[in-house]
Amino acid sequence: GAGVSQSPRYKVAKRGQDVALRCDPISGHVSLFWYQQALGQGPEFLTYFQNEAQLDKSGLPSDRFFAERPEGSVSTLKIQRTQQEDSAVYLCASSLRLSVSGNTIYFGEGSWLTVV
Amino acid sequence: QKEVEQNSGPLSVPEGAIASLNCTYSDRGSQSFFWYRQYSGKSPELIMSIYSNGDKEDGRFTAQLNKASQYVSLLIRDSQPSDSATYLCAVPLNSGGSNYKLTFGKGTLLTVNP
Numbered sequence: 089g090a091g092v093s094q095s096p097r098y099k100v101a102k103r104g105q106d107v108a109l110r111c112d113p114i115s116g117h118v119s120l121f122w123y124q125q126a127l128g129q130g131p132e133f134l135t136y137f138q139n140e141a142q143l144d145k146s147g148l149p150s151d152r153f154f155a156e157r158p159e160g161s162v163s164t165l166k167i168q169r170t171q172q173e174d175s176a177v178y179l180c181a182s183s184l185r186l187s188v189s190g191n192t193i194y195f196g197e198g199s200w201l202t203v204v
Numbered sequence: 205q206k207e208v209e210q211n212s213g214p215l216s217v218p219e220g221a222i223a224s225l226n227c228t229y230s231d232r233g234s235q236s237f238f239w240y241r242q243y244s245g246k247s248p249e250l251i252m253s254i255y256s257n258g259d260k261e262d263g264r265f266t267a268q269l270n271k272a273s274q275y276v277s278l279l280i281r282d283s284q285p286s287d288s289a290t291y292l293c294a295v296p297l298n299s300g301g302s303n304y305k306l307t308f309g310k311g312t313l314l315t316v317n318p
Binding site: 092119121128129130131132133136144147179186187188189190192193195196197198 | 208212235236238246247248249250253255292294296303304305306307308309310311
């Protein structure tokens with residue numbers, strides 16, 4: 089497709105359940121980002137990949153969060169033992185190059201996670 | 205102090221008026237500044253980027269940057285109901301020379317009334 093594709097769009101998980109969120113970036117985009125957006129807040133950085141290398145995971149809130157991009161294309165964000173505070177929209181974004189300067193970052197529609 | 209601050213609003217303007225959205229940032233070393241528009245339930249969409257002091261115009265949108273005051277604004281002229289959305293200010297953190305990690309403000313909710 090032409091844009092960043094995320095699945096599932098909506099996920100309801102019981103507390104303690106593991107979830108996996110998938111991101112299919114724009115073809116050829118080197119950089120891939122995951123952001124978390126709570127209701128009424130701006131997106132918060134989680135992690136960044138350049139091709140298959142995870143260069144920055146400083147925003148992951150806990151060791152229950154894990155992201156991978158094994159072949160430098162599709163990425164998966166996994167959340168183990170989900171908690172209610174994990175309820176948020178998880179946005180994936182991709183861009184052609186590393187730096188944001190002069191480089192448009194394209195966001196997917198997001199995966200809406202509700203933990204009950 | 206949050207690194208990127210915006211008035212959360214809501215900001216309500218009549219159709220045809222000028223909407224003014226403001227953003228301040230804490231990192232003096234920041235060089236790039238972005239405005240995203242986010243419709244309810246949708247993904248953020250880049251509408252303006254600005255790198256130099258002064259004004260940058262694109263259609264009905266004008267971004268204004270004042271690095272000395274650490275202030276960036278977005279003006280929307282001839283506001284339309286379709287401009288009703290949350291506007292997010294974003295600035296990349298200046299950490300160790302990296303220039304990829306966008307820090308977003310909370311966003312300002314704009315409503316344009318017909």
